[in-house]
Amino acid sequence: MNFMLGITPWPVASALLWIILVISALYLARATAHKAIRAMAAALHQSFRSASRAVAKSERNLAARNRDVLLAAGREAKERIIEREFDRINDTVRKDLSNYSALHRALSESIDRIEKDHQQAVDVPPDPPGWVKAVEAVAKIETREGRGGIGSVLSDIHKSLVKAHKEAMQAYQVASGERHKLLRKMRPDWRKIQQTLTRVGKNVDSLLSRSVTIDRHMQEYEDIVRGHDRAVSALSSSSLVNFFISAFVLVVAIGGATINFSLIARPMAEMVGGTSLLGGYRTADIAALVIIMVEISMGLFLMESLRITRLFPVIGALPDKTRVRMVWITFTILFLLASVEAGLAYMREVLLHDELATSALLRGDDTATATTQYLWITTAAQMGLGFILPFALTFVAIPLETFVHSLRTVVGLIAISFLRVVSLLLRLLGSAFRYLGALVEQIYDLPLFVPLWLEERMTRNAAAESGLTKEARS
Amino acid sequence: MRTILSIVLLSLLASCAPEAQRNTGVYMLLDTSGTYREELNKAEQIIRYTLSRLDATDTFAVARIDTGSFSEKDIIAKSSFDDRPSAINRQKRLFAQQVSEFVGSVRSSPYTDITGGVLQAIEYLNEKNPGNKTILIFSDLKEDLDAGYVRDIDFELDGFEVIALNVTKLRTDNVDPREYMGRLETWQSRVEKAGGQWRVINDLDGLDGLL
Numbered sequence: 001m002n003f004m005l006g007i008t009p010w011p012v013a014s015a016l017l018w019i020i021l022v023i024s025a026l027y028l029a030r031a032t033a034h035k036a037i038r039a040m041a042a043a044l045h046q047s048f049r050s051a052s053r054a055v056a057k058s059e060r061n062l063a064a065r066n067r068d069v070l071l072a073a074g075r076e077a078k079e080r081i082i083e084r085e086f087d088r089i090n091d092t093v094r095k096d097l098s099n100y101s102a103l104h105r106a107l108s109e110s111i112d113r114i115e116k117d118h119q120q121a122v123d124v125p126p127d128p129p130g131w132v133k134a135v136e137a138v139a140k141i142e143t144r145e146g147r148g149g150i151g152s153v154l155s156d157i158h159k160s161l162v163k164a165h166k167e168a169m170q171a172y173q174v175a176s177g178e179r180h181k182l183l184r185k186m187r188p189d190w191r192k193i194q195q196t197l198t199r200v201g202k203n204v205d206s207l208l209s210r211s212v213t214i215d216r217h218m219q220e221y222e223d224i225v226r227g228h229d230r231a232v233s234a235l236s237s238s239s240l241v242n243f244f245i246s247a248f249v250l251v252v253a254i255g256g257a258t259i260n261f262s263l264i265a266r267p268m269a270e271m272v273g274g275t276s277l278l279g280g281y282r283t284a285d286i287a288a289l290v291i292i293m294v295e296i297s298m299g300l301f302l303m304e305s306l307r308i309t310r311l312f313p314v315i316g317a318l319p320d321k322t323r324v325r326m327v328w329i330t331f332t333i334l335f336l337l338a339s340v341e342a343g344l345a346y347m348r349e350v351l352l353h354d355e356l357a358t359s360a361l362l363r364g365d366d367t368a369t370a371t372t373q374y375l376w377i378t379t380a381a382q383m384g385l386g387f388i389l390p391f392a393l394t395f396v397a398i399p400l401e402t403f404v405h406s407l408r409t410v411v412g413l414i415a416i417s418f419l420r421v422v423s424l425l426l427r428l429l430g431s432a433f434r435y436l437g438a439l440v441e442q443i444y445d446l447p448l449f450v451p452l453w454l455e456e457r458m459t460r461n462a463a464a465e466s467g468l469t470k471e472a473r474s
Numbered sequence: 475m476r477t478i479l480s481i482v483l484l485s486l487l488a489s490c491a492p493e494a495q496r497n498t499g500v501y502m503l504l505d506t507s508g509t510y511r512e513e514l515n516k517a518e519q520i521i522r523y524t525l526s527r528l529d530a531t532d533t534f535a536v537a538r539i540d541t542g543s544f545s546e547k548d549i550i551a552k553s554s555f556d557d558r559p560s561a562i563n564r565q566k567r568l569f570a571q572q573v574s575e576f577v578g579s580v581r582s583s584p585y586t587d588i589t590g591g592v593l594q595a596i597e598y599l600n601e602k603n604p605g606n607k608t609i610l611i612f613s614d615l616k617e618d619l620d621a622g623y624v625r626d627i628d629f630e631l632d633g634f635e636v637i638a639l640n641v642t643k644l645r646t647d648n649v650d651p652r653e654y655m656g657r658l659e660t661w662q663s664r665v666e667k668a669g670g671q672w673r674v675i676n677d678l679d680g681l682d683g684l685l
Contacts, residue, residue: 187519206504266559267555269530269558269559270559273530273557273558274529274530274557274558274559274562275496275497275529275530275531275557276557350560351559352561354559354563355559355562355563358563358566358567359526361567362522362523362524362525362526363526363568364519364565364569414637463658
């Protein structure tokens with residue numbers, strides 16, 4: 001510093017001299033420096049833009065892959081749903097329409113019976129009254145022929161009419177009674193027909209509603225096959241929902257497994273010793289964990305063999321006979337392990353009480369050793385838990401499958417979002433460097449305001465002079 | 475592939491490596507001389523407390539201090555606890571019963587051979603070789619040897635912790651407290667010179683830090 005200020009006897013003059021020198025140098029190098037700054041900024045801008053484009057391309061590729069995965073998963077799921085709907089329709093048709101001939105025969109028989117009864121129940125028209133002719137004959141008797149005997153004739157007619165009317169009425173009542181009887185006989189047949197038709201109607205309605213469902217699923221399936229954005233969006237949101245729900249259920253299952261572990265870890269020490277260590281962990285704990293893992297594995301195989309889940313294609317592709325055999329084998333192993341766990345849970349309770357009794361004895365507390373009469377409840381509860389939890393853990397396979405399948409999509413979505421953010425950041429950085437270059441150029445020019453001002457004045461004067469010369473010439 | 479295999483094999487080997495011993499060996503000496511015999515009920519409480527603190531594979535022995543304590547015959551009860559919890563509980567109950575019977579039937583001894591007892595404790599614990607070795611001395615630390623017994627022997631207490639419990643003050647200590655302090659200092663120097671750690675616990679209500 002002293003050297004710099006000592007180039008002239010006056011430091012101020014030295015400083016001024018240095019300033020003039022530096023500004024002159026900067027002014028002379030201005031064009032080159034501006035070029036260098038621009039080149040640097042452009043290079044950085046281009047690099048970041050290229051990186052951003054590359055990341056964006058990766059993001060697009062990943063999105064396309066994710067879309068394919070999503071569509072494939074959706075297609076598979078939809079196929080399963082449609083397949084199941086068809087199975088249900090098949091069951092309905094087989095169950096209800098297989099006895100259609102019997103139904104038809106029953107209906108025909110009922111209708112025949114009704115028809116026959118109906119024919120028999122036709123209202124018989126009453127015989128024309130016999131007394132009409134008798135009245136006509138009485139009317140034709142001439143006065144001259146004398147009507148003295150008419151009174152007796154009319155009396156006879158009246159009698160016979162009353163008698164005939166009585167008989168007709170009786171016959172009519174009998175006939176009506178018969179008809180009513182026949183109509184009454186028809187009533188159960190009508191009811192039967194009505195019931196049968198109602199049942200048939202219900203089945204047809206069920207088939208119709210199923211066909212509507214299948215239509216809807218088929219429409220969605222077609223959308224998936226055609227790769228419509230709407231289908232992708234629906235599958236994506238469904239996948240996210242599935243992911244969170246299955247994750248929640250898995251957390252619950254982990255809680256169950258932890259309880260299961262605490263039930264069997266202590267009594268395991270009786271079998272494998274309480275102090276031996278394996279890799280820094282108690283062997284008893286590891287053994288308990290292994291038992292739980294084996295149970296979960298058996299549960300997975302059981303679910304797979306039952307074709308409830310499809311995590312292992314090999315098991316699903318097995319012949320039915322082998323698969324059923326596998327179902328029984330896995331179930332038996334699971335049952336045995338559950339029984340072992342129930343035994344261990346009982347052992348745990350026994351050990352706990354033994355330990356409590358020993359502690360009480362060592363403390364000199366005699367009252368603590370007395371056992372309560374309700375102790376069997378906790379023992380039974382623990383044994384029940386020990387037996388049920390392995391079977392309950394079997395159902396972990398279902399959320400696990402959903403979790404695994406939805407995880408691919410969710411991880412893909414997260415990766416896409418990440419790449420999108422990185423691409424945006426890189427693009428922003430690229431732009432920032434471009435503007436930074438312009439800013440650095442301006443900052444470079446800032447100390448050069450005097451020469452630049454002079455330059456501008458000189459340029460303006462030169463321009464003015466050249467304008468005047470042109471005018472003079474013209 | 476080879477690297478992964480090597481890592482897996484190394485992990486397996488590391489997991490199979492023998493673990494450092496974490497078990498505890500406790501040898502308790504009970505002074506049965508003179509009036510100190512009346513303190514044995516307190517000793518029984520300490521033994522029960524110690525039993526409650528010990529776990530699988532730990533070793534515990536209780537021996538009496540009498541005229542000649544360097545003998546296995548003076549061991550009242552001893553046990554190396556099993557690996558299985560049910561067996562441990564059984565052993566503890568049996569141990570407590572043996573001690574209880576001893577406390578009920580013990581007769582006071584005319585002499586007090588603490589050094590012989592400590593030597594016996596060292597031998598016993600070295601033979602069992604637990605991870606932590608502790609000698610509990612339930613005594614007033616007043617050694618009184620019979621004629622002919624040679625006990626000016628240096629201990630080998632490297633890795634041992636020696637805890638004096640319930641070091642009561644004798645009538646003569648009240649007259650001249652230096653005698654009491656001198657006894658404590660003598661034993662402390664003997665133990666520490668032999669490479670051991672020395673502690674005194676007189677407040678039997680605060681046994682939490684015993685083991």
